Amino acid sequence: MEEIRKSLNVIVKSLISEKKVEYVLGFEEGTLPLKPVPLYIEKEEDIDRLIWNEYCNLNLVKFLLEEPHGKKIGIILKNCEIRSLIVLINEKQINREDIVIIGVPCSYGIIDINKVSKLLDGKEFTEFKKNGNDYTFKGVGFKKIIKLQDILSDSCAYCKDKNPVEYDYLVETPNEFKKIKDEDFDEYFDVIEFEKKTPKERWAYFKKELEKCTLCMACRNACPLCYCKLCFIDSNQPQWFDKTDDLSEKMLFHMTRAIHLAGRCTGCEACTRACPEGIDIHLLYKKLRKMTKDRWKVDKIELGEPSVLGSYKIDDPQEFMVKED
Amino acid sequence: MVDTKKTEEVQVIIPANEIDKVSDEKWEPKIIAFLCNWCSYAGADLAGVSRIQYPPNVRVVRVPCSGRINPLFILKSLQVGWDAVLVSGCHPGDCHYISGNYYARRKFSVLDDLLEFIGIDKGRINFSWVSAAEGEAFAKVIRKITKKTRQLGPNTIFKEDQ
Ligand code: SF4
Ligand code: SF4
Numbered sequence: 001m002e003e004i005r006k007s008l009n010v011i012v013k014s015l016i017s018e019k020k021v022e023y024v025l026g027f028e029e030g031t032l033p034l035k036p037v038p039l040y041i042e043k044e045e046d047i048d049r050l051i052w053n054e055y056c057n058l059n060l061v062k063f064l065l066e067e068p069h070g071k072k073i074g075i076i077l078k079n080c081e082i083r084s085l086i087v088l089i090n091e092k093q094i095n096r097e098d099i100v101i102i103g104v105p106c107s108y109g110i111i112d113i114n115k116v117s118k119l120l121d122g123k124e125f126t127e128f129k130k131n132g133n134d135y136t137f138k139g140v141g142f143k144k145i146i147k148l149q150d151i152l153s154d155s156c157a158y159c160k161d162k163n164p165v166e167y168d169y170l171v172e173t174p175n176e177f178k179k180i181k182d183e184d185f186d187e188y189f190d191v192i193e194f195e196k197k198t199p200k201e202r203w204a205y206f207k208k209e210l211e212k213c214t215l216c217m218a219c220r221n222a223c224p225l226c227y228c229k230l231c232f233i234d235s236n237q238p239q240w241f242d243k244t245d246d247l248s249e250k251m252l253f254h255m256t257r258a259i260h261l262a263g264r265c266t267g268c269e270a271c272t273r274a275c276p277e278g279i280d281i282h283l284l285y286k287k288l289r290k291m292t293k294d295r296w297k298v299d300k301i302e303l304g305e306p307s308v309l310g311s312y313k314i315d316d317p318q319e320f321m322v323k324e325d
Numbered sequence: 326m327v328d329t330k331k332t333e334e335v336q337v338i339i340p341a342n343e344i345d346k347v348s349d350e351k352w353e354p355k356i357i358a359f360l361c362n363w364c365s366y367a368g369a370d371l372a373g374v375s376r377i378q379y380p381p382n383v384r385v386v387r388v389p390c391s392g393r394i395n396p397l398f399i400l401k402s403l404q405v406g407w408d409a410v411l412v413s414g415c416h417p418g419d420c421h422y423i424s425g426n427y428y429a430r431r432k433f434s435v436l437d438d439l440l441e442f443i444g445i446d447k448g449r450i451n452f453s454w455v456s457a458a459e460g461e462a463f464a465k466v467i468r469k470i471t472k473k474t475r476q477l478g479p480n481t482i483f484k485e486d487q
Contacts, residue, residue: 195442203444232397240401248404248483252397255439259396262435284439291438296431309435312427314417320437322411322453322466 003174004104005052008076011102011169015074016044021100024074025063027056033128034113038063052076052104054148055111059270061085061224064094074100079164080155083266084224086166086303093227096303103164105173108148109156110269114278116151120144155267155282158189166303188290194283206251212277213250215243219281220257222274225264232256254284262288263308266301354408354474356383356467359398361391361426364415364456371460379464380471383411390414392425396436399450403482409449409474411466416454426454448477 012024028039028049036056039049060075061084067073077085082103088094116125116137125139133148149157164170186192194202217233220226233241233253242249265285272282292308293299295317360366366387372379388394391414399410412433414426433452440447451470455463 199441199444199446201444202442206443240397246484251483252400252404255400255436255443256397258439259432259435284442287442288435288439291435295434295438309428309431312424312431314427316427316430317434318417318430320434320447320452322451322469 001053004171005050007171008050008052008102008104009047011171012041012047012050012074012076013044015100016041016047021072021074024076024100024102025060026050026076027052027058027060033125034111034116054108055113057110057113057270057273059084059222059224059268061088062222062270064088064099065224065227067098069095070098072098072100074102076102076104077164078104078106078268079161080106080159080266080268081224082164082166083161083301084268087225087264087266087301087307088227089303090301090305090307100169101164101167102169102171103167104171105164106156106159106162109152109159110273111148111151112153112269112273114273114275115153116146118278119146119150153269153273154190154280155269155286158185158187159267160187161300165300188286188293190283191287191290194287207247209279209281210250210254211247212279213254214277215245215250215253216276218274218276219271222270223261223265224268224270225261226257254281258284258288261285263292263298264301265289352479354382354471354479355406356409356411356470356474357402357407358383358385358411358413358467359388359391359394360385360411360455361393361414361421362387362389363421364419364454365391365413365463367457368413368455368459368463371457372463373460375460377460377464379467382471382474383467390420390422390425391429392420392422394429394432396432399436403449403480406480408477408480409451409470411451411453411470413453413455413463413466416456419456445482446477448473449480449482 012026015021015024022042024041026039026041027036029051030037034055036051038058038060039046041047041050059081060077061081064073064075082101085094085099085101089096120137123139123142125137127138129136135146135148135151137144137146220231241253265288267282267286267289269282272280275281296308296313298308360369366385369385391412394412399412402410414429415421417426420426437447437450440450453466455466
Protein backbone atom coordinates (compact mmCIF):
# COMPACT_ATOMS: atom_id res chain seq x y z
CA MET A 1 0.00 0.00 0.00
CA GLU A 2 2.88 2.34 0.82
CA GLU A 3 4.26 1.94 -2.70
CA ILE A 4 0.90 2.90 -4.18
CA ARG A 5 0.69 5.94 -1.97
CA LYS A 6 4.12 7.08 -3.09
CA SER A 7 3.27 6.83 -6.78
CA LEU A 8 -0.07 8.51 -6.13
CA ASN A 9 1.81 11.37 -4.47
CA VAL A 10 3.93 11.90 -7.56
CA ILE A 11 0.98 11.84 -9.95
CA VAL A 12 -1.21 14.09 -7.84
CA LYS A 13 1.63 16.55 -7.27
CA SER A 14 2.28 16.91 -10.99
CA LEU A 15 -1.44 17.31 -11.73
CA ILE A 16 -1.81 20.05 -9.12
CA SER A 17 1.40 21.92 -9.78
CA GLU A 18 0.88 21.94 -13.54
CA LYS A 19 -2.73 23.08 -12.97
CA LYS A 20 -4.08 20.31 -15.17
CA VAL A 21 -7.05 19.88 -12.83
CA GLU A 22 -8.89 22.07 -10.35
CA TYR A 23 -8.68 19.42 -7.67
CA VAL A 24 -8.00 15.76 -7.14
CA LEU A 25 -10.47 13.63 -5.26
CA GLY A 26 -9.07 11.06 -2.85
CA PHE A 27 -9.41 9.91 0.75
CA GLU A 28 -8.15 11.14 4.08
CA GLU A 29 -8.39 9.64 7.57
CA GLY A 30 -11.72 10.45 9.25
CA THR A 31 -12.38 11.01 12.91
CA LEU A 32 -13.54 7.42 13.47
CA PRO A 33 -11.33 4.40 12.85
CA LEU A 34 -11.98 2.60 9.54
CA LYS A 35 -14.12 5.49 8.31
CA PRO A 36 -12.13 7.62 5.90
CA VAL A 37 -13.68 10.70 4.33
CA PRO A 38 -13.26 12.20 0.85
CA LEU A 39 -10.38 14.62 0.44
CA TYR A 40 -10.40 17.41 -2.12
CA ILE A 41 -6.75 18.15 -2.94
CA GLU A 42 -6.51 21.68 -4.28
CA LYS A 43 -3.07 22.70 -3.00
CA GLU A 44 0.19 20.82 -2.84
CA GLU A 45 0.32 20.88 0.95
CA ASP A 46 -2.92 18.85 1.12
CA ILE A 47 -1.23 15.88 -0.50
CA ASP A 48 0.27 14.67 2.78
CA ARG A 49 -3.20 13.90 4.09
CA LEU A 50 -3.96 11.57 1.20
CA ILE A 51 -4.39 7.91 2.14
CA TRP A 52 -4.99 4.76 0.13
CA ASN A 53 -5.79 1.44 1.75
CA GLU A 54 -8.26 -1.39 2.13
CA TYR A 55 -10.84 0.62 4.02
CA CYS A 56 -11.40 3.47 1.58
CA ASN A 57 -14.95 2.30 1.32
CA LEU A 58 -16.90 5.01 -0.51
CA ASN A 59 -17.40 5.23 -4.24
CA LEU A 60 -15.96 8.67 -5.03
CA VAL A 61 -17.67 8.77 -8.42
CA LYS A 62 -20.81 9.86 -6.58
CA PHE A 63 -19.11 13.18 -5.79
CA LEU A 64 -18.48 13.96 -9.46
CA LEU A 65 -22.18 14.14 -10.21
CA GLU A 66 -22.58 17.47 -8.47
CA GLU A 67 -19.83 19.17 -10.46
CA PRO A 68 -20.68 21.23 -13.55
CA HIS A 69 -19.63 20.00 -16.98
CA GLY A 70 -16.36 21.45 -18.21
CA LYS A 71 -14.66 21.51 -14.81
CA LYS A 72 -11.43 19.51 -14.89
CA ILE A 73 -11.25 17.05 -12.00
CA GLY A 74 -8.75 14.37 -11.09
CA ILE A 75 -9.98 11.30 -9.26
CA ILE A 76 -8.30 8.24 -7.76
CA LEU A 77 -10.29 5.08 -8.51
CA LYS A 78 -10.23 1.30 -8.40
CA ASN A 79 -11.56 -0.73 -11.28
CA CYS A 80 -15.12 -1.33 -10.04
CA GLU A 81 -15.44 2.42 -9.53
CA ILE A 82 -13.93 3.13 -12.93
CA ARG A 83 -16.61 0.93 -14.43
CA SER A 84 -19.33 2.87 -12.64
CA LEU A 85 -17.78 6.07 -14.01
CA ILE A 86 -17.94 4.46 -17.46
CA VAL A 87 -21.67 3.88 -16.98
CA LEU A 88 -22.13 7.56 -16.18
CA ILE A 89 -20.06 8.56 -19.20
CA ASN A 90 -22.10 6.23 -21.42
CA GLU A 91 -25.26 7.77 -20.02
CA LYS A 92 -23.96 11.27 -20.80
CA GLN A 93 -23.94 12.40 -17.18
CA ILE A 94 -20.20 13.10 -17.18
CA ASN A 95 -17.84 14.06 -20.03
CA ARG A 96 -14.83 11.81 -20.35
CA GLU A 97 -12.62 14.83 -21.19
CA ASP A 98 -13.45 16.51 -17.89
CA ILE A 99 -12.14 13.70 -15.75
CA VAL A 100 -8.54 12.68 -15.22
CA ILE A 101 -8.70 9.10 -13.98
CA ILE A 102 -5.87 7.86 -11.81
CA GLY A 103 -6.34 4.10 -11.91
CA VAL A 104 -5.13 1.99 -9.00
CA PRO A 105 -4.90 -1.79 -9.19
CA CYS A 106 -6.72 -3.51 -6.36
CA SER A 107 -5.18 -6.24 -4.25
CA TYR A 108 -7.54 -7.94 -1.83
CA GLY A 109 -10.47 -5.58 -1.85
CA ILE A 110 -12.27 -3.42 0.65
CA ILE A 111 -13.22 -4.13 4.24
CA ASP A 112 -16.92 -4.29 4.95
CA ILE A 113 -17.43 -2.41 8.18
CA ASN A 114 -20.74 -4.18 8.75
CA LYS A 115 -18.98 -7.53 8.86
CA VAL A 116 -16.57 -6.13 11.44
CA SER A 117 -19.34 -4.98 13.73
CA LYS A 118 -21.12 -8.32 13.30
CA LEU A 119 -17.99 -10.15 14.42
CA LEU A 120 -17.60 -7.76 17.34
CA ASP A 121 -21.27 -8.32 18.29
CA GLY A 122 -22.06 -4.69 17.68
CA LYS A 123 -19.49 -3.45 20.16
CA GLU A 124 -17.77 -0.25 19.17
CA PHE A 125 -14.06 -0.24 18.63
CA THR A 126 -11.90 2.80 19.09
CA GLU A 127 -8.60 1.53 17.79
CA PHE A 128 -7.37 -0.96 15.28
CA LYS A 129 -4.00 -2.21 14.24
CA LYS A 130 -2.93 -4.08 11.17
CA ASN A 131 -0.35 -6.80 11.17
CA GLY A 132 -0.14 -8.65 7.87
CA ASN A 133 -3.44 -10.44 7.52
CA ASP A 134 -4.48 -9.95 11.13
CA TYR A 135 -6.48 -6.96 12.22
CA THR A 136 -6.62 -6.21 15.91
CA PHE A 137 -9.67 -4.32 17.09
CA LYS A 138 -9.62 -2.70 20.50
CA GLY A 139 -12.49 -1.10 22.36
CA VAL A 140 -13.58 -0.52 25.91
CA GLY A 141 -12.93 -3.80 27.69
CA PHE A 142 -12.26 -6.02 24.72
CA LYS A 143 -9.66 -6.89 22.15
CA LYS A 144 -10.20 -9.13 19.17
CA ILE A 145 -8.07 -10.32 16.28
CA ILE A 146 -9.88 -10.82 12.99
CA LYS A 147 -8.52 -12.19 9.73
CA LEU A 148 -8.80 -10.03 6.65
CA GLN A 149 -10.68 -12.75 4.70
CA ASP A 150 -13.51 -12.65 7.21
CA ILE A 151 -14.23 -8.98 6.81
CA LEU A 152 -13.71 -8.44 3.09
CA SER A 153 -16.71 -7.30 1.08
CA ASP A 154 -18.36 -10.21 -0.71
CA SER A 155 -17.90 -8.80 -4.17
CA CYS A 156 -14.20 -8.24 -3.48
CA ALA A 157 -13.78 -11.81 -2.33
CA TYR A 158 -15.08 -13.05 -5.69
CA CYS A 159 -13.65 -10.29 -7.87
CA LYS A 160 -11.52 -11.20 -10.86
CA ASP A 161 -11.47 -7.80 -12.47
CA LYS A 162 -8.90 -5.93 -10.43
CA ASN A 163 -6.90 -3.98 -13.00
CA PRO A 164 -8.11 -0.60 -14.31
CA VAL A 165 -9.63 -0.77 -17.77
CA GLU A 166 -9.79 2.96 -18.45
CA TYR A 167 -7.38 5.54 -17.05
CA ASP A 168 -5.17 8.53 -17.79
CA TYR A 169 -2.55 7.63 -15.22
CA LEU A 170 -1.96 4.12 -14.00
CA VAL A 171 -0.29 3.29 -10.76
CA GLU A 172 2.22 0.45 -11.15
CA THR A 173 1.10 -2.82 -9.60
CA PRO A 174 3.38 -3.43 -6.62
CA ASN A 175 5.19 -6.77 -6.56
CA GLU A 176 3.31 -7.98 -3.51
CA PHE A 177 0.05 -7.96 -5.52
CA LYS A 178 1.27 -10.25 -8.23
CA LYS A 179 1.67 -13.11 -5.81
CA ILE A 180 -2.09 -13.51 -5.47
CA LYS A 181 -3.00 -16.47 -7.62
CA ASP A 182 -5.97 -16.32 -9.92
CA GLU A 183 -7.48 -19.49 -8.53
CA ASP A 184 -10.26 -21.07 -10.42
CA PHE A 185 -13.29 -19.75 -8.64
CA ASP A 186 -16.50 -18.51 -10.17
CA GLU A 187 -17.11 -14.79 -10.04
CA TYR A 188 -20.77 -15.43 -9.22
CA PHE A 189 -20.08 -18.14 -6.66
CA ASP A 190 -22.26 -16.60 -3.94
CA VAL A 191 -25.20 -16.09 -6.31
CA ILE A 192 -24.96 -19.65 -7.60
CA GLU A 193 -24.87 -21.00 -4.06
CA PHE A 194 -27.89 -18.92 -3.14
CA GLU A 195 -29.83 -20.08 -6.21
CA LYS A 196 -29.42 -23.68 -5.08
CA LYS A 197 -31.69 -23.03 -2.10
CA THR A 198 -35.40 -23.72 -2.35
CA PRO A 199 -37.74 -20.79 -3.10
CA LYS A 200 -39.04 -21.00 0.47
CA GLU A 201 -35.57 -20.59 1.92
CA ARG A 202 -34.78 -17.75 -0.43
CA TRP A 203 -37.94 -15.91 0.48
CA ALA A 204 -37.31 -16.52 4.17
CA TYR A 205 -33.84 -15.03 3.79
CA PHE A 206 -34.99 -11.90 1.99
CA LYS A 207 -37.93 -11.47 4.31
CA LYS A 208 -35.67 -11.64 7.34
CA GLU A 209 -33.09 -9.32 5.81
CA LEU A 210 -35.44 -6.71 4.37
CA GLU A 211 -37.58 -6.54 7.48
CA LYS A 212 -34.55 -4.87 9.06
CA CYS A 213 -34.54 -2.13 6.43
CA THR A 214 -35.51 1.26 7.79
CA LEU A 215 -35.83 2.87 4.35
CA CYS A 216 -33.12 5.34 5.27
CA MET A 217 -32.00 5.46 1.60
CA ALA A 218 -28.33 5.28 2.52
CA CYS A 219 -27.87 2.58 -0.12
CA ARG A 220 -29.39 4.79 -2.77
CA ASN A 221 -27.41 7.81 -1.67
CA ALA A 222 -24.11 5.95 -1.70
CA CYS A 223 -24.63 4.55 -5.18
CA PRO A 224 -23.16 6.64 -8.00
CA LEU A 225 -25.67 5.20 -10.44
CA CYS A 226 -28.69 6.53 -8.54
CA TYR A 227 -28.56 10.07 -9.82
CA CYS A 228 -32.19 10.87 -10.66
CA LYS A 229 -33.16 14.33 -9.45
CA LEU A 230 -36.46 12.88 -8.28
CA CYS A 231 -36.39 9.26 -7.23
CA PHE A 232 -39.64 7.30 -7.70
CA ILE A 233 -39.60 6.82 -3.94
CA ASP A 234 -39.78 10.56 -3.29
CA SER A 235 -42.28 11.33 -6.02
CA ASN A 236 -45.71 12.26 -4.72
CA GLN A 237 -47.39 12.84 -8.06
CA PRO A 238 -47.98 9.98 -8.64
CA GLN A 239 -47.27 8.60 -5.20
CA TRP A 240 -45.83 5.16 -5.71
CA PHE A 241 -44.73 4.77 -2.22
CA ASP A 242 -46.86 5.08 0.88
CA LYS A 243 -43.99 5.78 3.28
CA THR A 244 -44.96 3.17 5.82
CA ASP A 245 -42.64 0.53 7.21
CA ASP A 246 -44.66 -2.37 5.83
CA LEU A 247 -42.59 -5.20 4.39
CA SER A 248 -44.34 -4.84 1.04
CA GLU A 249 -43.14 -1.24 0.77
CA LYS A 250 -39.58 -2.27 1.42
CA MET A 251 -39.89 -5.00 -1.17
CA LEU A 252 -41.32 -2.55 -3.67
CA PHE A 253 -38.41 -0.18 -3.12
CA HIS A 254 -35.68 -2.79 -3.31
CA MET A 255 -37.15 -4.67 -6.26
CA THR A 256 -37.59 -1.49 -8.26
CA ARG A 257 -34.16 -0.20 -7.38
CA ALA A 258 -32.69 -3.53 -8.43
CA ILE A 259 -34.47 -3.29 -11.77
CA HIS A 260 -33.14 0.23 -12.24
CA LEU A 261 -29.64 -1.13 -11.68
CA ALA A 262 -29.97 -4.14 -13.97
CA GLY A 263 -27.02 -4.17 -16.33
CA ARG A 264 -25.60 -1.01 -14.73
CA CYS A 265 -24.40 -2.02 -11.28
CA THR A 266 -20.68 -2.68 -11.31
CA GLY A 267 -20.37 -4.27 -7.91
CA CYS A 268 -18.47 -1.60 -5.98
CA GLU A 269 -20.65 -2.55 -2.98
CA ALA A 270 -20.74 0.97 -1.63
CA CYS A 271 -24.45 0.36 -1.01
CA THR A 272 -23.96 -2.66 1.24
CA ARG A 273 -21.23 -0.97 3.23
CA ALA A 274 -23.38 2.13 3.64
CA CYS A 275 -26.32 0.21 5.07
CA PRO A 276 -26.62 0.91 8.81
CA GLU A 277 -28.58 -2.31 9.27
CA GLY A 278 -25.95 -4.51 7.65
CA ILE A 279 -28.26 -5.83 4.92
CA ASP A 280 -26.42 -7.52 2.05
CA ILE A 281 -28.48 -5.69 -0.52
CA HIS A 282 -25.86 -6.10 -3.22
CA LEU A 283 -26.78 -9.77 -3.67
CA LEU A 284 -29.86 -8.70 -5.67
CA TYR A 285 -27.81 -6.56 -8.02
CA LYS A 286 -25.17 -9.21 -8.41
CA LYS A 287 -27.87 -11.66 -9.40
CA LEU A 288 -29.02 -9.28 -12.12
CA ARG A 289 -25.43 -8.94 -13.30
CA LYS A 290 -25.22 -12.68 -13.62
CA MET A 291 -28.56 -12.74 -15.36
CA THR A 292 -27.53 -10.22 -18.03
CA LYS A 293 -24.47 -12.33 -18.62
CA ASP A 294 -26.37 -15.61 -18.91
CA ARG A 295 -29.29 -14.29 -20.87
CA TRP A 296 -27.91 -11.63 -23.16
CA LYS A 297 -24.19 -12.38 -23.04
CA VAL A 298 -23.39 -8.89 -21.82
CA ASP A 299 -20.76 -9.23 -19.17
CA LYS A 300 -18.79 -6.14 -18.22
CA ILE A 301 -19.69 -2.55 -18.90
CA GLU A 302 -17.42 -1.04 -21.56
CA LEU A 303 -17.00 2.54 -22.72
CA GLY A 304 -19.34 3.47 -25.58
CA GLU A 305 -21.46 0.32 -25.42
CA PRO A 306 -25.25 0.68 -25.23
CA SER A 307 -26.90 -0.13 -21.90
CA VAL A 308 -28.48 -3.53 -21.46
CA LEU A 309 -32.05 -2.33 -21.03
CA GLY A 310 -31.57 0.40 -23.65
CA SER A 311 -30.80 -2.07 -26.41
CA TYR A 312 -32.20 -5.35 -27.67
CA LYS A 313 -31.65 -8.24 -30.02
CA ILE A 314 -34.44 -9.53 -32.21
CA ASP A 315 -33.91 -13.08 -31.00
CA ASP A 316 -33.67 -12.41 -27.26
CA PRO A 317 -34.92 -15.43 -25.30
CA GLN A 318 -38.60 -15.23 -24.36
CA GLU A 319 -39.39 -18.55 -22.74
CA PHE A 320 -41.40 -16.82 -19.99
CA MET A 321 -44.22 -15.73 -22.32
CA VAL A 322 -47.68 -17.26 -21.77
CA LYS A 323 -48.47 -19.89 -24.37
CA GLU A 324 -52.06 -19.86 -25.57
CA ASP A 325 -52.90 -23.55 -25.46
CA MET B 326 -55.85 11.91 -13.02
CA VAL B 327 -56.63 8.80 -11.08
CA ASP B 328 -60.25 7.92 -10.63
CA THR B 329 -60.37 7.69 -6.84
CA LYS B 330 -63.43 5.49 -6.77
CA LYS B 331 -61.65 2.89 -8.80
CA THR B 332 -58.44 2.96 -6.83
CA GLU B 333 -60.36 2.52 -3.63
CA GLU B 334 -61.75 -0.64 -5.04
CA VAL B 335 -58.25 -1.82 -5.82
CA GLN B 336 -56.62 -0.96 -2.54
CA VAL B 337 -58.34 -3.59 -0.47
CA ILE B 338 -55.45 -5.20 1.31
CA ILE B 339 -56.66 -8.33 3.01
CA PRO B 340 -55.38 -8.73 6.56
CA ALA B 341 -53.59 -12.03 7.05
CA ASN B 342 -56.09 -13.44 9.53
CA GLU B 343 -59.01 -12.83 7.18
CA ILE B 344 -57.55 -14.63 4.23
CA ASP B 345 -59.18 -17.93 5.15
CA LYS B 346 -62.55 -16.28 5.31
CA VAL B 347 -62.13 -14.67 1.92
CA SER B 348 -60.87 -17.73 0.14
CA ASP B 349 -64.18 -19.59 0.18
CA GLU B 350 -66.34 -19.85 -2.93
CA LYS B 351 -67.20 -16.18 -2.86
CA TRP B 352 -63.64 -15.14 -3.65
CA GLU B 353 -63.07 -14.21 -7.27
CA PRO B 354 -59.60 -13.46 -8.63
CA LYS B 355 -59.04 -9.93 -9.80
CA ILE B 356 -56.67 -9.56 -12.70
CA ILE B 357 -55.25 -6.33 -14.03
CA ALA B 358 -54.25 -6.35 -17.68
CA PHE B 359 -51.95 -3.78 -19.26
CA LEU B 360 -52.68 -3.96 -22.97
CA CYS B 361 -50.95 -2.06 -25.71
CA ASN B 362 -53.20 0.18 -27.71
CA TRP B 363 -52.36 -1.17 -31.15
CA CYS B 364 -52.44 -4.94 -30.78
CA SER B 365 -53.61 -6.47 -27.53
CA TYR B 366 -56.22 -3.86 -26.74
CA ALA B 367 -57.61 -4.22 -30.24
CA GLY B 368 -57.44 -7.99 -29.78
CA ALA B 369 -59.47 -7.71 -26.59
CA ASP B 370 -61.88 -5.47 -28.47
CA LEU B 371 -62.20 -8.05 -31.22
CA ALA B 372 -62.92 -10.74 -28.64
CA GLY B 373 -65.71 -8.50 -27.36
CA VAL B 374 -67.20 -7.70 -30.77
CA SER B 375 -67.04 -11.33 -31.84
CA ARG B 376 -68.84 -12.28 -28.60
CA ILE B 377 -66.16 -14.70 -27.54
CA GLN B 378 -66.77 -15.66 -23.92
CA TYR B 379 -63.99 -15.22 -21.37
CA PRO B 380 -63.99 -14.83 -17.57
CA PRO B 381 -65.07 -11.39 -16.36
CA ASN B 382 -62.24 -11.21 -13.80
CA VAL B 383 -59.98 -9.03 -15.86
CA ARG B 384 -59.80 -5.21 -15.80
CA VAL B 385 -58.00 -3.57 -18.66
CA VAL B 386 -55.62 -0.62 -18.61
CA ARG B 387 -54.79 0.68 -22.06
CA VAL B 388 -51.23 1.85 -22.59
CA PRO B 389 -49.70 3.25 -25.78
CA CYS B 390 -47.13 0.48 -26.12
CA SER B 391 -45.85 -2.45 -24.10
CA GLY B 392 -42.61 -0.48 -23.88
CA ARG B 393 -44.53 2.05 -21.78
CA ILE B 394 -45.03 -0.45 -18.99
CA ASN B 395 -42.70 0.20 -16.14
CA PRO B 396 -41.98 -2.93 -14.05
CA LEU B 397 -42.96 -0.71 -11.13
CA PHE B 398 -46.58 -0.77 -12.40
CA ILE B 399 -46.58 -4.53 -12.11
CA LEU B 400 -45.02 -4.60 -8.64
CA LYS B 401 -47.33 -1.86 -7.41
CA SER B 402 -50.39 -3.68 -8.72
CA LEU B 403 -49.41 -6.76 -6.78
CA GLN B 404 -48.62 -4.72 -3.71
CA VAL B 405 -52.03 -3.04 -3.61
CA GLY B 406 -53.77 -6.38 -3.89
CA TRP B 407 -54.46 -7.43 -7.47
CA ASP B 408 -54.32 -11.20 -7.64
CA ALA B 409 -52.55 -11.38 -10.98
CA VAL B 410 -51.10 -9.10 -13.63
CA LEU B 411 -51.16 -9.59 -17.37
CA VAL B 412 -48.97 -7.58 -19.66
CA SER B 413 -49.60 -7.95 -23.34
CA GLY B 414 -48.25 -6.31 -26.46
CA CYS B 415 -47.73 -6.80 -30.18
CA HIS B 416 -45.84 -9.82 -31.44
CA PRO B 417 -42.10 -9.22 -31.93
CA GLY B 418 -41.63 -7.36 -35.19
CA ASP B 419 -45.17 -5.93 -35.20
CA CYS B 420 -44.70 -3.03 -32.78
CA HIS B 421 -46.40 0.15 -33.91
CA TYR B 422 -43.36 2.05 -32.68
CA ILE B 423 -41.01 -0.45 -34.33
CA SER B 424 -39.08 -1.68 -31.30
CA GLY B 425 -41.05 -0.92 -28.10
CA ASN B 426 -41.88 -4.54 -27.42
CA TYR B 427 -38.26 -5.63 -27.77
CA TYR B 428 -37.26 -3.25 -24.98
CA ALA B 429 -40.27 -4.38 -22.97
CA ARG B 430 -39.20 -7.99 -23.34
CA ARG B 431 -35.84 -7.23 -21.73
CA LYS B 432 -37.46 -5.40 -18.83
CA PHE B 433 -39.89 -8.24 -18.24
CA SER B 434 -37.19 -10.85 -18.16
CA VAL B 435 -35.37 -8.84 -15.50
CA LEU B 436 -38.51 -8.68 -13.36
CA ASP B 437 -39.20 -12.35 -13.97
CA ASP B 438 -35.75 -13.49 -12.89
CA LEU B 439 -35.65 -11.16 -9.92
CA LEU B 440 -38.90 -12.47 -8.46
CA GLU B 441 -37.76 -16.02 -9.03
CA PHE B 442 -34.53 -15.19 -7.20
CA ILE B 443 -36.21 -13.88 -4.08
CA GLY B 444 -38.43 -16.95 -4.07
CA ILE B 445 -41.78 -15.45 -5.03
CA ASP B 446 -44.22 -17.55 -7.02
CA LYS B 447 -44.04 -16.13 -10.51
CA GLY B 448 -47.47 -17.46 -11.49
CA ARG B 449 -49.07 -14.10 -10.79
CA ILE B 450 -47.11 -12.25 -13.42
CA ASN B 451 -47.94 -13.07 -17.00
CA PHE B 452 -46.61 -11.75 -20.28
CA SER B 453 -48.05 -12.52 -23.66
CA TRP B 454 -48.10 -11.36 -27.25
CA VAL B 455 -51.58 -10.90 -28.73
CA SER B 456 -52.20 -9.22 -32.06
CA ALA B 457 -55.23 -7.20 -33.14
CA ALA B 458 -56.53 -10.13 -35.16
CA GLU B 459 -56.34 -12.64 -32.32
CA GLY B 460 -59.61 -12.26 -30.41
CA GLU B 461 -59.77 -15.96 -29.70
CA ALA B 462 -56.13 -16.03 -28.56
CA PHE B 463 -56.83 -13.20 -26.12
CA ALA B 464 -59.79 -15.08 -24.67
CA LYS B 465 -57.64 -18.18 -24.31
CA VAL B 466 -54.92 -16.27 -22.47
CA ILE B 467 -57.48 -14.80 -20.07
CA ARG B 468 -59.06 -18.19 -19.45
CA LYS B 469 -55.71 -19.72 -18.74
CA ILE B 470 -54.60 -16.96 -16.38
CA THR B 471 -57.89 -16.88 -14.50
CA LYS B 472 -57.71 -20.61 -13.96
CA LYS B 473 -54.13 -20.38 -12.77
CA THR B 474 -54.89 -17.49 -10.40
CA ARG B 475 -57.87 -19.31 -8.97
CA GLN B 476 -55.56 -22.14 -8.00
CA LEU B 477 -53.04 -19.75 -6.46
CA GLY B 478 -55.69 -18.11 -4.27
CA PRO B 479 -55.74 -14.55 -2.96
CA ASN B 480 -52.63 -12.48 -3.36
CA THR B 481 -50.29 -12.47 -0.38
CA ILE B 482 -47.20 -11.43 -2.28
CA PHE B 483 -44.62 -9.44 -0.31
CA LYS B 484 -46.65 -9.94 2.84
CA GLU B 485 -46.80 -13.52 3.90
CA ASP B 486 -44.74 -16.62 3.70
CA GLN B 487 -44.90 -17.73 0.13
S1 SF4 C 1 -25.84 -0.75 -6.55
FE1 SF4 C 1 -24.24 -0.84 -4.95
S2 SF4 C 1 -22.63 -2.16 -5.87
FE2 SF4 C 1 -23.96 -1.49 -7.56
S3 SF4 C 1 -22.97 0.38 -8.37
FE3 SF4 C 1 -24.50 1.05 -6.85
S4 SF4 C 1 -23.35 1.23 -4.93
FE4 SF4 C 1 -22.07 0.00 -6.35
S1 SF4 D 1 -29.22 1.43 3.46
FE1 SF4 D 1 -30.04 -0.46 4.36
S2 SF4 D 1 -31.65 0.23 5.80
FE2 SF4 D 1 -31.18 1.98 4.46
S3 SF4 D 1 -32.69 1.83 2.80
FE3 SF4 D 1 -30.84 0.74 2.08
S4 SF4 D 1 -31.19 -1.42 2.68
FE4 SF4 D 1 -32.66 -0.17 3.85
